[in-house]
Amino acid sequence: MNLDLINLVGFESQKLKELETKLNLIANKTINLNHDSLVLQDDNLFFNFKKERALTPLKIDIQKGALGWRLARAQHERHLKKAIGKTDRPLRILDATAGLLGDSMIMLALGHSVTAYEKSKILFSMLNNALNQLPETDPNLLNFKLINSNVCETNFNEKSFDVIYFDPMYPEDKASSARRSDLKKINSILEIEGLASDPESTFTYLRNIPNTKLIVKRPLKADAFKGSINYQVLGKSVRFDIYLN
Numbered sequence: 747m748n749l750d751l752i753n754l755v756g757f758e759s760q761k762l763k764e765l766e767t768k769l770n771l772i773a774n775k776t777i778n779l780n781h782d783s784l785v786l787q788d789d790n791l792f793f794n795f796k797k798e799r800a801l802t803p804l805k806i807d808i809q810k811g812a813l814g815w816r817l818a819r820a821q822h823e824r825h826l827k828k829a830i831g832k833t834d835r836p837l838r839i840l841d842a843t844a845g846l847l848g849d850s851m852i853m854l855a856l857g858h859s860v861t862a863y864e865k866s867k868i869l870f871s872m873l874n875n876a877l878n879q880l881p882e883t884d885p886n887l888l889n890f891k892l893i894n895s896n897v898c899e900t901n902f903n904e905k906s907f908d909v910i911y912f913d914p915m916y917p918e919d920k921a922s923s924a925r926r927s928d929l930k931k932i933n934s935i936l937e938i939e940g941l942a943s944d945p946e947s948t949f950t951y952l953r954n955i956p957n958t959k960l961i962v963k964r965p966l967k968a969d970a971f972k973g974s975i976n977y978q979v980l981g982k983s984v985r986f987d988i989y990l991n
């Protein structure tokens with residue numbers, strides 16, 4: 747993998763050893779601005795993109811920034827709530843595309859239990875690190891599981907989940923400007939890991955899980971995946987296509 751692992755901590759921590767093993771890299775101590783780097787500094791693990799990508803570093807903090815703001819107002823997420831539907835009990839949700847965990851965390855804050863899949867080892871390591879910063883007493887964490895795998899490599903049956911949530915990558919020009927920069931960063935990381943984007947085949951895989959409601963998040967004007975949509979929830983810049991079977 748064409749990536750530097752940088753240790754700015756000053757000593758070789760257990761966390762560093764785990765990262766070296768997981769990513770099959772040996773850490774060094776200085777950031778080279780012409781290389782992509784995953785940087786461990788104190789408790790933080792952030793991604794520094796090489797200069798030519800012209801991207802600001804990716805730092806995942808679940809409690810601060812845009813996600814922290816959304817989480818503090820989770821009940822205001824009316825489109826996502828509507829897509830999930832009214833329920834008098836917490837639902838078991840499979841988030842097939844964890845990404846930066848925004849939607850997973852909102853669904854957790856709405857009281858559901860969430861199992862999220864992320865195929866990128868780099869993003870998974872960063873997400874794990876961000877989750878470890880949360881207080882152990884955070885009640886939401888008891889209902890959350892993050893798995894580092896392509897979701898299509900697990901066999902699910904009709905009893906596994908009540909709802910499947912799928913937020914695939916899509917062409918950046920169709921994304922709202924707020925999402926565009928996050929998507930560019932995720933895309934660059936997937937490219938570094940040589941992970942191809944194949945939303946159609948993931949959609950088909952998820953659509954074939956029996957008796958489970960599938961919610962697909964799309965940019966408002968993007969084409970839908972093949973197959974008949976049962977209903978849609980329209981937001982300002984995104985929509986949710988809902989498939990029932």
Ligand SMILES: C[S@@+](CC[C@H](N)C(=O)[O-])C[C@H]1O[C@@H](n2cnc3c(N)ncnc32)[C@H](O)[C@@H]1O
Binds near residue numbers: 843845898932948
């Ligand atoms: C658009 S992002 C999801 C953003 C996420 N909903 C959020 O709120 O941050 C899509 C993510 O899903 C991951 N992904 C795409 N296909 C996947 C698959 N088949 N299995 C697991 N992860 C997948 C990508 O690596 C990427 O990180």
